[in-house]
Amino acid sequence: MRLVKFSAEHLATLRLQRSQEGMSSIISDIRYGQSLETPWSFTGVHNDTIIGCAGAVELWPGRACLWALLSDDAGRHFLTIHRAVEGFLKVAPWSRIEATVDVRFEAGQRWIRMLNFQHEGRLRRYTPDGQDHDLFSRVK
Numbered sequence: 556m557r558l559v560k561f562s563a564e565h566l567a568t569l570r571l572q573r574s575q576e577g578m579s580s581i582i583s584d585i586r587y588g589q590s591l592e593t594p595w596s597f598t599g600v601h602n603d604t605i606i607g608c609a610g611a612v613e614l615w616p617g618r619a620c621l622w623a624l625l626s627d628d629a630g631r632h633f634l635t636i637h638r639a640v641e642g643f644l645k646v647a648p649w650s651r652i653e654a655t656v657d658v659r660f661e662a663g664q665r666w667i668r669m670l671n672f673q674h675e676g677r678l679r680r681y682t683p684d685g686q687d688h689d690l691f692s693r694v695k
Contacts, residue, residue, distance in 0.1 A: 577686055
């Protein structure tokens, strides 16, 4: 798998994993993808197939929100993805990084904890399709 700079157009060919299918309607809006185009956003590609897109959006100096949209094929590349995210977090310039995970997505909940994020609370009806998410943070 290789990493390339994220572009909003990458979302058009990303086949979301089942746990993120509720985001399908929002990622089809090019404006949403453009809002994720930051210096800290990347796309993982394997054999010309987009495996996932991830990055961070700075909310203000010192605080950012981490995001990841992964395909069903991402599981086969989990170790590579995990190491890339760990490396990113080590050099990230923010003192606080937040992320949310669907409360029903056990694998996502395990992964965010593996990345040393701490649970902060429940966000009710958080997603476009009304699903609850848990809020996590990693503070330096």
